[in-house]
Amino acid sequence: MSAFIELKDVSFAYELDETQRVPVLRHFNLSVEKGDFVAVLGHNGCGKSTVAKLCNAIEVPQSGTVLVNGMDTKEEENLLEIRRTVDMVFQNPDNQIVATIVEDDVAFGPENLGVEPQEIRRRVDQALKDVGMYDLRFSEPHKLSGGQKQRVAIAGIIAMQPACIVLDEPTAMLDPRGRKDVMKTVRMLNRDFGITVIYITHYMDEAAEANRVVVMHKGDILLDGTPRDVFQQDDVLKKAGLDVPQATELSLQLRRAGAPLSGKILTIDELSLQLEALLPRSAGRVES
Amino acid sequence: MNDTPILRTENLTYIYQKGTSSEVAALQDVSVEIRQGELVGVIGHTGSGKSTLIEHFNALKKGTAGRVLLDGNDIWADKSKIRAVRFRVGVCFQYPEYQLFEETVAKDIAFGPRNMGLPQDEIDRRVKEALTNVGLSEDYAEKSPFDLSGGEKRRVAIAGIMAMEPQVLVLDEPCAGLDPRGRATVLQMIADYRQKTGCTVLLVTHSMEEVAAIADRILVMNQSRVAFFDTVDNVFAHAEELQTMGLDIPQMTQLMLSLREKGYDVPVNLYTVQQVYDTIFARWKGGVHGAQ
Numbered sequence: 032m033s034a035f036i037e038l039k040d041v042s043f044a045y046e047l048d049e050t051q052r053v054p055v056l057r058h059f060n061l062s063v064e065k066g067d068f069v070a071v072l073g074h075n076g077c078g079k080s081t082v083a084k085l086c087n088a089i090e091v092p093q094s095g096t097v098l099v100n101g102m103d104t105k106e107e108e109n110l111l112e113i114r115r116t117v118d119m120v121f122q123n124p125d126n127q128i129v130a131t132i133v134e135d136d137v138a139f140g141p142e143n144l145g146v147e148p149q150e151i152r153r154r155v156d157q158a159l160k161d162v163g164m165y166d167l168r169f170s171e172p173h174k175l176s177g178g179q180k181q182r183v184a185i186a187g188i189i190a191m192q193p194a195c196i197v198l199d200e201p202t203a204m205l206d207p208r209g210r211k212d213v214m215k216t217v218r219m220l221n222r223d224f225g226i227t228v229i230y231i232t233h234y235m236d237e238a239a240e241a242n243r244v245v246v247m248h249k250g251d252i253l254l255d256g257t258p259r260d261v262f263q264q265d266d267v268l269k270k271a272g273l274d275v276p277q278a279t280e281l282s283l284q285l286r287r288a289g290a291p292l293s294g295k296i297l298t299i300d301e302l303s304l305q306l307e308a309l310l311p312r313s314a315g316r317v318e319s
Numbered sequence: 320m321n322d323t324p325i326l327r328t329e330n331l332t333y334i335y336q337k338g339t340s341s342e343v344a345a346l347q348d349v350s351v352e353i354r355q356g357e358l359v360g361v362i363g364h365t366g367s368g369k370s371t372l373i374e375h376f377n378a379l380k381k382g383t384a385g386r387v388l389l390d391g392n393d394i395w396a397d398k399s400k401i402r403a404v405r406f407r408v409g410v411c412f413q414y415p416e417y418q419l420f421e422e423t424v425a426k427d428i429a430f431g432p433r434n435m436g437l438p439q440d441e442i443d444r445r446v447k448e449a450l451t452n453v454g455l456s457e458d459y460a461e462k463s464p465f466d467l468s469g470g471e472k473r474r475v476a477i478a479g480i481m482a483m484e485p486q487v488l489v490l491d492e493p494c495a496g497l498d499p500r501g502r503a504t505v506l507q508m509i510a511d512y513r514q515k516t517g518c519t520v521l522l523v524t525h526s527m528e529e530v531a532a533i534a535d536r537i538l539v540m541n542q543s544r545v546a547f548f549d550t551v552d553n554v555f556a557h558a559e560e561l562q563t564m565g566l567d568i569p570q571m572t573q574l575m576l577s578l579r580e581k582g583y584d585v586p587v588n589l590y591t592v593q594q595v596y597d598t599i600f601a602r603w604k605g606g607v608h609g610a611q
Contacts (some may be wrong), residue, residue, distance in 0.1 A: 074498040075469040122496065148529045174343075176565075177365040203496045204413075206525045208565035232535050233498050236570075272500035277528070277570045281592050281599075290603060299570055303577040310583060 034097045035065035035195065035227055036086055036117070041095035043081055056250045058095070064280075065194070068221040068228045070238035070258070073247030074272035079231045082247070083197045086229060087117035100194065115144065118193040122200040124180030125173075133175075133183055134159065134168040140191040158186040162216050178209020185216055195227035196220065202234065214240060227252070235276045239297045246271065257316075259295040278302040285309075324352035325487055325519050326376060326408070331385035333371055343436050345371040346382070347543045353487070353521065358513055359525040360530035360551075363540030364565035369523050372540065373489050376521070377408040388485075395526060406435055409485030413492045415476030416469065424450075424467075424475050426458040431483040447476035452512050454504065470501035474508070481512065488512070489521040494529065506533055531569045531590035539566070551590075552588040571595045 033057060038061045042204040044054040053077045063069055073079045084090040085097050088104040100116055102109040120138075121127055130136035137155045144152070159165040163183040172180055181201055188196055198217065200211040214237055220226045238244050244261040246254040248271045254261045262268070265283055269275075275283070282296040282305065292305045333346040346368045347386040353359055363369045374380040375387050378394055378401050387394050394404045409431075412418075421427035425446050432442045450459060453474035459467075464475055477493060490509065490580070494502040510533055513520045524530050530537055530551075535553040541564045547554050555561070558568045558576065568576075574595060575587045589595050 075496075075501055102327070109449060110355075130493050200496065204492075206565055207527065207567040209365060210525075233496070233502075235499070272498050274499035278574070278591050281571075281574075281596055284592070285599060285603075288600060290600075299574050299577065303574055303581070306574075306599060307581055312582065 034062040035067075035100055036061075036063040036229075037096075037098040037255045038062070038082065038085060038092075039096045039098070041085065041092040041097060043078075043085065043090065043092050045198045051297050054250070056092075059250065059252075061245065061252065063195075063227060063229060065227055068218070068240075068242045069230065070241035071229060071247060072233070072238055072244060072268075072273055073236070073253075077247045078227045078250045079247055080199055083119065083229065083231055084197045086195070087119060088113050089119075089292055104205075115191065117195045117197060118188040118191060120181070120184055120188060120196065120198040120201050122203045124177055124204070127184045127187075128180060131171055132168075133164065133170050133172055136172060136183055137168075137186045137194055140187050144191060154190040154192070155186075158189040161189055161219070162186045163212070176209060177205045178212050181205065181209065181213050182216055185197045185213070185220075189220065189224075193226070195229070197229040197231075199231045200233065201230075202232070202237065210234070210237070216281050235274050239276050239279075246273065259297060262296055262297065323355070325355045326353040327351070327388040327391075328372075328375070329386045329388070331372075331375060331387060333375065333380060334383045337383050344543050347376070349385070349545055351538060351545060351548055353519060356513075356517050356519055357478075357535045358510075358520045358522065358533060359394040360534030360537045361521055361540065362525070362527070362537060362566055363546075364529055367540040367564075368543040369540050370491060371489060371543075373410060373521070373523065374486065376489060378404045378408050381408075406431075406483050408484055408487045408489060409480040409483050410489040411477050411480045411491065411493060412474060413495060414491075415479075416472035416491045419464040419472060423461050424455075424462060424464050426488060427464055427475060428479045428482050431479055434452055445484065449482040451516075452481050453478045453508055470497055470504065473497065473501070473505065475503070477508075484516075485518070487519045487521065488522075491523045492525065493522070494526070495525065502529070503535075509533070527555075527567050527569045528571075528590065531572070539564070550591070555588070555590070 038059055041056055041059045042050040043056040046052050071079050074110055085092060088110055091105050092209055097104040099113045102113055128136050129139055134155050137158055138151050141151045141154055159168050162185050164182050164186060172183060202213050217228055221228045239258045241258060244258045245252060246261060253271055254264060262279045265275045265280060276297055277297055278299045282292050282302055286292050290309055296302050296305060328349050328351050331346055331349040334448050335343045335345055361369050375382060381395060389404060419427050428449050429442050432445050453517045455474060464472055494505050506529060534551055536550055539554060546564060555572055561568060569590045571589055571591060572587060575585050575589050578585050579587060589598060
């Protein structure tokens with residue numbers, strides 16, 4: 032594996048007006064390997080979304096360098112290729128859908144890339160099948176649920192065959208099933224298609240499904256590692272306004288009280304197994 | 320609690336594009352009673368009718384059939400009083416911070432009370448009070464809302480509704496898009512406000528953990544109808560039905576259910592990490608030290 036996206040010594044500030052600037056990132060470094068699934072956590076305003084926008088040249092750094100597959104995002108002539116390489120999915124599905132029929136919406140991206148019509152047809156059908164929306168290909172997007180709309184938006188991106196997808200809180204507006212479906216789709220894209228995924232979220236359980244978790248705080252990286260390792264640091268995360276998955280939190284509390292739980296627990300199923308070993312079958316009942 | 324429900328719907332039905340070939344029922348035969356002073360969580364899949372129902376509570380929509388009663392009176396009985404209904408039932412929509420527009424936080428919060436025609440000193444009092452309610456110091460009053468963080472903007476927007484001192488406060492996903500601390504702060508703020516004012520609160524959310532932790536009763540909407548309207552315990556006892564509806568049960572409840580399946584005699588009506596910790600700890604210690 033080699034670094035696919037690299038932010039090197041990046042500083043970035045938003046300019047409110049000529050005199051006022053809000054610094055977001057200062058000498059920030061992040062390197063994402065090809066084919067990785069990286070979740071990015073952090074409080075509102077920590078710079079997560081700025082990092083996302085730097086990855087496909089929506090923003091360029093004021094100092095430092097962002098390289099996408101070796102291409103500098105500051106170089107104008109790289110722009111088209113960078114946008115073909117890295118695509119984005121945003122929070123609100125309603126802001127990303129442009130057509131009045133689902134399959135037209137999915138075709139919008141590849142059409143703009145100048146893909147041959149027959150190839151567009153093939154890609155659109157395949158992309159809709161991949162996200163489980165093929166049966167609804169003739170529907171009007173506004174009649175779909177939030178989770179379905181988000182999957183249409185993702186299909187539109189798959190049809191462009193990018194090497195990397197950056198998702199900025201794609202499930203923030205979705206109901207529980209919509210969240211699960213989107214998460215399942217994203218995992219599939221990473222696992223089966225080898226697409227590099229950068230996944231920004233406020234949901235700790237979603238981050239727990241990534242290969243790597245990067246925790247940002249005030250424009251810096253606070254923690255970086257596997258979800259299993261990162262979520263053991265509940266005190267650090269809570270101080271940063273974040274949290275850990277509930278299964279992890281409960282396991283940590285029990286362990287601090289002396290309970291012999293083994294391993295670094297992330298999910299309800301793992302915790303349930305450990306509790307089975309901890310609790311006597313007859314607990315709570317009077318034994319004779 | 321007084322006996323007359325503060326809000327009641329009778330067979331409320333709302334059909335989009337009625338009379339055309341593309342009729343869609345957003346609400347069908349919804350009859351619910353919201354009691355004075357209770358905190359009702361409203362859950363349901365996207366498109367289940369939650370938001371349409373809320374829009375009926377403060378007369379932004381008028382049912383194609385059925386009635387909405389506020390304090391026992393049909394809100395549409397006298398159309399000249401509709402404005403008053405909107406002051407009595409305050410609705411804070413999703414992402415309300417997009418609707419902030421004034422130069423200062425104080426002016427933005429004052430917008431509602433000013434529209435109510437209140438005298439200036441009363442407006443000032445309410446702005447001050449609302450800032451306190453959402454946990455922002457007086458220093459914020461003269462700031463521009465656009466200089467605040469996402470979570471602070473959200474709180475200013477909610478303060479704007481609180482400043483109208485509605486009898487019923489309706490919040491549509493007040494925590495969406497906030498980080499964990501922001502979510503916890505807003506939820507605590509809602510619980511405190513309700514405690515302090517006795518206001519009736521309706522909270523729409525997609526988080527089963529949040530609704531379980533804060534609500535007295537839960538209204539579950541499914542495909543434009545009421546699926547359940549019951550206590551937290553009774554609603555979350557329907558795990559399978561909720562999952563079929565695209566919803567879920569709180570994670571800690573899932574844990575307890577899985578222990579049940581393994582043959583443990585544990586309660587399943589537990590929703591927070593603390594509750595489950597206490598239970599597990601007691602069982603474990605009880606087991607270690609022998610039967611009691």
